[in-house]
Structure formats: C-alpha cells, structure tokens
Amino acid sequence: MRNRLKQMGVMVCLAVMVGSLVPMQASAEEMELTPKATSALLMEQSSGQILYEKSSEEKLPPASMTKIMTMLLIMEAIDKGQVALDEDVTASEYAASMGGSQIFLEAGETMTVEELLKGVAIASGNDASVALAEHLAGSEEAFVAKMNERVKELGLENTHFKNTTGLPAEGHYSTARDMAEMAKALLEYEQITDFTSLYEDHLRQDTEDPFWLVNTNRLVKFYEGADGLKTGYTSEAKYCLTATAKRNDMRVIAVVMGAPTSKERNAQVVKMFDYAFNRFETHEMYAENEKVGTVRIEKGARQTVDAVTDDRVIVMLPKGADAAELKRFVTLKSTVDAPLTKGQDIGEVTIKQGDRVLAKAPLIIQEDVPKASWWTLFKRSIERIARP
Structure with missing residues (x-):
C-alpha cells in the first residue's frame, strides 16, 4: 500500500x-507560534502540507522522539506478520540495564510485544525499546541499522540514529522536518494511537508488583483531539515533542525541539494546534x-x-x-x-x-x-x- x-x-x-x-491567511510566523523553540514544524498529516516551520532542517538531538522510528519499525513488523502483539519477549541483561526513563525490566523477565509497546509509547521506556529491538533484529545494533535504512527509504537526509532510545550519543541527530515525516509514516498505522493516546495504564497488573504508566505527553489528556505521539528530553536536547491531534477528519502533526521547559514546549505545540484547527480545514x-x-x-x-x-x-x-x-x-x-x-x-x-x-x-x-x-x-x- x-x-x-x-x-x-x-x-x-x-x-x-x-x-x-x-492566498493563505496571516502567516504563522507573524503570530510567533514558537518563540522559545530552537526548531519547529507544523504539518497536516494526510497531504503533508507544511503550515509553519522554524529552522526545521537544523540537525539537533531528538532525545526520546527517536522512539517514533523505533515504533514505526515495530508496527511495520506487526503489519507484515513478522511479530505478533501477543508474542512473548524476554528481556536481556543489556535491555534491563538501560538508564533514563524505563519500566524497570528485570533480566529474564518476559512481557508481550503489546505490553512493551505500551511501555515505549506511554512511559518512553528505554529498556522496553531495547528489548523489542533485540527481539526483532537480534541486537540493538542490528535494529539501529534497520532504523537508518528506513530513514533513507523515507528520503530523509538529515537524520542518523545511534541507538533506539534517544540517549545521548555522538552522531545521533534529526530535524523537526524529518521527525514530522517519521510521525506521518507511523500514523499510517492507525492502531498506534491506541497506545499513544492512553494517559495512564498498568503493566504487571496481575502480579504483586503492578507498575503504573503515566504518559509523558500530557496533551493527550488536556488538549481536545490529541492522541500522540512522543516527548523527549535530555540536557543537550532540552524539551522536545512530536505531537499529533485530530479534529473533524483533519489530523495535524506539530514538532518542537529545544524548548527550555516542558511547560513552554507544550504551550508552543498548543499554539500550533490552535492555529491549524482555527484557520484551516481539509477537503477530500x-x-x-x-x-x-x-x-x-x-x-x-x-x-x-x-x-x-x-x-x-x-x-x-x-x-x-x-x-x-x-x-x-x-x-x-x-x-x-x-x-x-x-x-x-x-x-x-x-x-x-x-x-x-x-x-x-x-x-x-x-x-x-x-x-x-x-x-x-x-x-x-x-x-x-x-x-x-
């Protein structure tokens, strides 16, 4: 397809x-939609039309927004029948050792692909990302090679990945434009928003040690129509977010990179969403x-x-x-x-x-x-x- x-x-x-x-109405640039972001872009998903951009091709660390590509490869593997949501995955010592945001996998612990995908989509679990990568490709290194191959297939020239998580690494970078294109490709798999739209859920629910998941993207709870996709933060990348929202059959994708605080990041995404939904509409x-x-x-x-x-x-x-x-x-x-x-x-x-x-x-x-x-x-x- x-x-x-x-x-x-x-x-x-x-x-x-x-x-x-x-002609188009008053420009988004004139409205200063993202004054406190290093880079930003606003896109309508179905057509790929760009409504607003700011330094959108500047190479920057994407932090955990990297996991958009991780999730894309997982969804493509599910679509091709290479892996199933109810398939068991056993965490390796390496996967369990991941720092940063995590779902606290134990080495040898088994979860399903669906549970781990929730861990990635909702809680941005680095350990869940690596466990899935190893399961699909044999090693994180092999999975990263597939990520970079897919980047080339999508025609993205300003992205290169070194890991599946977005943890800091030299030579690991992307752009607001490329992140929007990856999000556009991921959203072709409508099932992904079943995960990314959840504000909270549980893992290990039937055990003595249930784990509460809370979405790192608070907009899915507080902004009408928001149902994804992925936040990111490191001290180098600052606060990042690739977000999507849908109203009246129109879906938009907003990317912010390098915001100084999570509050500013979310506020600038909301401004872009409001600009799109208040001023534009889609036609089939x-x-x-x-x-x-x-x-x-x-x-x-x-x-x-x-x-x-x-x-x-x-x-x-x-x-x-x-x-x-x-x-x-x-x-x-x-x-x-x-x-x-x-x-x-x-x-x-x-x-x-x-x-x-x-x-x-x-x-x-x-x-x-x-x-x-x-x-x-x-x-x-x-x-x-x-x-x-």
Whole structure:
C-alpha cells in the first residue's frame, strides 16, 4: 500500500479544471507560534502540507522522539506478520540495564510485544525499546541499522540514529522536518494511537508488583483531539515533542525541539494546534480506490486496466476557500507491459493551487494482470486483420 511513483515511461497528461484560490491567511510566523523553540514544524498529516516551520532542517538531538522510528519499525513488523502483539519477549541483561526513563525490566523477565509497546509509547521506556529491538533484529545494533535504512527509504537526509532510545550519543541527530515525516509514516498505522493516546495504564497488573504508566505527553489528556505521539528530553536536547491531534477528519502533526521547559514546549505545540484547527480545514479530492483513468496493456490477459487512487487524496485549505477552484492533473502511462502486479504504480494525480502543489498521490492497479497466452495473442491479431 502507498507505493511511490516509479519512473514513468511515455506519459499522457490531462489537466482538469482551472482557477486559483485566495492566498493563505496571516502567516504563522507573524503570530510567533514558537518563540522559545530552537526548531519547529507544523504539518497536516494526510497531504503533508507544511503550515509553519522554524529552522526545521537544523540537525539537533531528538532525545526520546527517536522512539517514533523505533515504533514505526515495530508496527511495520506487526503489519507484515513478522511479530505478533501477543508474542512473548524476554528481556536481556543489556535491555534491563538501560538508564533514563524505563519500566524497570528485570533480566529474564518476559512481557508481550503489546505490553512493551505500551511501555515505549506511554512511559518512553528505554529498556522496553531495547528489548523489542533485540527481539526483532537480534541486537540493538542490528535494529539501529534497520532504523537508518528506513530513514533513507523515507528520503530523509538529515537524520542518523545511534541507538533506539534517544540517549545521548555522538552522531545521533534529526530535524523537526524529518521527525514530522517519521510521525506521518507511523500514523499510517492507525492502531498506534491506541497506545499513544492512553494517559495512564498498568503493566504487571496481575502480579504483586503492578507498575503504573503515566504518559509523558500530557496533551493527550488536556488538549481536545490529541492522541500522540512522543516527548523527549535530555540536557543537550532540552524539551522536545512530536505531537499529533485530530479534529473533524483533519489530523495535524506539530514538532518542537529545544524548548527550555516542558511547560513552554507544550504551550508552543498548543499554539500550533490552535492555529491549524482555527484557520484551516481539509477537503477530500479523491476517495480511496476511486477510478481516475484507464491504461492500455501490451500483451496482457486483459487489454486495459483501471488506474485508481491508492488512498484518499486530501488537501488542506484556509476555512472558507472553495476547493472546486483547485486544478487537478492526472498523469498516466500511455501503455504498460504485462505482467502487472496488484498495487503497481501506473500514474499519479497532482492537486495545485495556482502554481503551488498541494498534494501528489500515486495511481495504482487493483489486481494482477498476467501475460496473455500465445493463443489469445494470435486471436487478437486475427481480429485486427479482419477489421474493415
């Protein structure tokens, strides 16, 4: 799902609808949304549109926001069936030795993937992060290599990880923009907010020593619609937060790095959230799996295939703006060669406001199309010859 557009062959480009919209309202920069942050960014999740940024590509220590990538790899492994939520994980001595925020694992203690994921998402447990990393990849070092591979796959050029936890390490850095992109990818797995939205829970609940989890992200309790994602703090990184909130089918991601206090960090995120929800709204331009065009197939069991949207195509506009005035561009391959695989990219749609790109999304096929048999190809050639 959500494949990226592969290199296109000969294209057919169709432009539908023309027009332009009113410019964006008073800028977030003018409102000084994050005066006490080193770096910040505000993004609408579905479209990836940036509403506000401040030094968003400055490389900084992300502290425990690192665990966004840790959780992303865990959710991807669950989605692929490589690990299950009810699967047991036994903590190693190394995992149990982690300092900083923790759920106080004992060496040899067993918890499920789900329990450890709660420990990461709610309490930012360093020991839980390492235990999961070792379970999935054999060692934290091997898991970190996977984290950095995934960073490259996401096209993030200003992030490099040295551990799964965000504990201070030379050469461990990210940016507000990259953290927002990682959060965007993590939120593709909607189940993650079942964990990150919990304000409190328990581990070891049926034992003599239950452990109370309290979310390090207090906004999930005190801000309407907030349901994640991850805080961070070290003396070097100061107070950091990658947060998300959803209202009326619009989800936004706010990142603050280098705030002087947790109070200032939370206040600046709230300002960004308020700015987004008070001034903007989302519009669905295409539904998921909506047919957008047709492409001819060379030597396939079928001669044409529908090009459909891989997911909903969403844009965010100032409240009161008319989405009907946006420009839609559909770009399709002129022909494709069989065999074709379900989910294969065969084009893209682009939504523009004037010359400004608001959204791009791949167009895919929904079924496998094998090569045609020699007999089918022979019959087609005879039919072509027989046509007047």
